Amino acid sequence: KARRNIAIFSCLCIVPMALVSLLLIFVVAMPSEMYLWISQDAVIVLTLLSVLLGVGVFIYNLLKKSSTPFYKVARISLFALSIVNLILMMFGLYLSPPSLYAGSATEFSSYLHNAKYANISLTDDVDMEGEEWSPSAFYGRIDGGGHTVKKLSAEMIFTNLSGNVENLTVVFSDYDGEEFYGIAKTLNGEIKNCHVVANVYLQGEGTFGGMVGELADGEISNSTATIEIDIRGKVTFGALVGRMNEEASVTQTSTSLSGTIVGEGNIGGLVGENYGGAISESYSALSLSAII
DSSP, X not given: OHHHHHHHHHHHHHHHHHHHHHHHHHHHHOHHHHTTTOOHHHHHHHHHHHHHHHHHHHHHHHHHTOOSHHHHHHHHHHHHHHHHHHHHHIIIIIISOOEEEEOSXXXXXXXXXXXXXXXXXXXXXXXXXXXXXXXXXXXXXEEEEEEEEEEEOSSEEEEEEOSEEEEEEEEEOOEXXXXXXXXXXXXXXXXXXXXXXXXXXXXXEEEEESSEEEEOSOEEESOEEEEEEEEEEEEEEESSEEEEOTTXXXXXXXXXXXXXXXXXXXXXXXXEEESSOEEESOEEEEEEEEEO
8 A cells, every 4th residue: 555655646746747848848839938937047946856856756666666557657757757857958948048039128128037048139129217127147148139228227237147248239327326337247258249338426445347347257349338437435447347357358349438536446448457358459538537
């Protein structure tokens, strides 16, 4: 009786695993609709839990060395579903990342937050007025297609950008706060042919940038930043990059930086602090007034 109950439990485990399989099939077949409400992180967690459940019950049943029909069905089904779920996850997220197309604020926000490993293309300008933005990490690819994300009220788009962003213009709403990083706080990927426009008021201490806070191990090329600043305090600010590391590079970029500095600010037309990074074919136009 105990073995029969275990077999029944094993068969019941097939139900949640089959539901995860169904979810993964929808994610692979209809990514544009699915990633409006579910994140890739959630998909990964559900898949791994289902695989652990399936493998765990499979091994337990195998150790019982039972040849009853219940055990045979449970073992084969659980093992098969574990493999299927793992393959679907790997294919849908990593081996063949989804291609998503955003033409509205809802799509832009949902895809960037939910589909961190996807290829995202803008099909139209995106107006973010009135939309709340929560910065997150991103590991995929964004092609702006020459379009503009405008009226974005945030200190940055990404906390960490380890993917690629290209052909995109971002116009921020007037920003008043203690930190500002533009597109990304930390860049370990590539920004190409992108443009940032911002009017920034900063008060406090720290290192910030108009397009990137820290260019850690990445590249910015063929890009521009037009920044107007009002800085109060001990702030290091670069119109393009706040801090640039040795492994990073900046090529064919330009900035326009204007405004007022009150206090002991350290301001760079391109880079606030450079720790050995390579800069080539780049320039900045400055129009600043300082009050010490």
